[in-house]
Amino acid sequence: GQNIDQPTEMTATEGAIVQINCTYQTSGFNGLFWYQQHAGEAPTFLSYNVLDGLEEKGRFSSFLSRSKGYSYLLLKELQMKDSASYLCAVRGASGYSTLTFGKGTMLLVSP
Amino acid sequence: EAGVTQFPSHSVIEKGQTVTLRCDPISGHDNLYWYRRVMGKEIKFLLHFVKESKQDESGMPNNRFLAERTGGTYSTLKVQPAELEDSGVYFCASSQKSNYGYTFGSGTRLTVV
Numbered sequence: 340g341q342n343i344d345q346p347t348e349m350t351a352t353e354g355a356i357v358q359i360n361c362t363y364q365t366s367g368f369n370g371l372f373w374y375q376q377h378a379g380e381a382p383t384f385l386s387y388n389v390l391d392g393l394e395e396k397g398r399f400s401s402f403l404s405r406s407k408g409y410s411y412l413l414l415k416e417l418q419m420k421d422s423a424s425y426l427c428a429v430r431g432a433s434g435y436s437t438l439t440f441g442k443g444t445m446l447l448v449s450p
Numbered sequence: 451e452a453g454v455t456q457f458p459s460h461s462v463i464e465k466g467q468t469v470t471l472r473c474d475p476i477s478g479h480d481n482l483y484w485y486r487r488v489m490g491k492e493i494k495f496l497l498h499f500v501k502e503s504k505q506d507e508s509g510m511p512n513n514r515f516l517a518e519r520t521g522g523t524y525s526t527l528k529v530q531p532a533e534l535e536d537s538g539v540y541f542c543a544s545s546q547k548s549n550y551g552y553t554f555g556s557g558t559r560l561t562v563v
Contacts, residue, residue: 372551381454381554382541426493436481436545437506438552440493
């Protein structure tokens, strides 16, 4: 079966650093995605990891450990506009290109 | 480049009625996906088109749901007859190749009353 867990909510302060964790158990693995979704808008692509290690892209970084079934998204220098839902999604080898999503982590950035 | 377009953005219908959702993918994207998010749950896969062919429809909940992509351009998802549990946000996404990341549309929020 497929199971992806991430915290429901997180809060942080403007300018701070926050780490959003994601653990997964899936039948097959062909990459892990992070998406950002503001209320009422489309999920937008943030990062993709298929090999172990850290991928850095500006203020956002994503880490993957395949042996532990674990990923995190790191957001630095938080801004108010970073308040959104962050979705962890895994592409399973058996599902061609189908994504299995977690429920999302709602991040609230306060002044 | 225009993004993935979905309409309507909102639809409220009565139980037993029919609703048709439309998705226009990014031009040139052969792969088109439908996903759904029911309130309180995660986004779940419904089906995947490659051009006009259904590559994978394992996520379609039952035969009240019919998806088409005639001509391999836009796609429609029809729910007939709608039930209360069909309420949710229906997302469409497209990609140029199947192993690429997706671009999502903003979704259609369907409410069945």
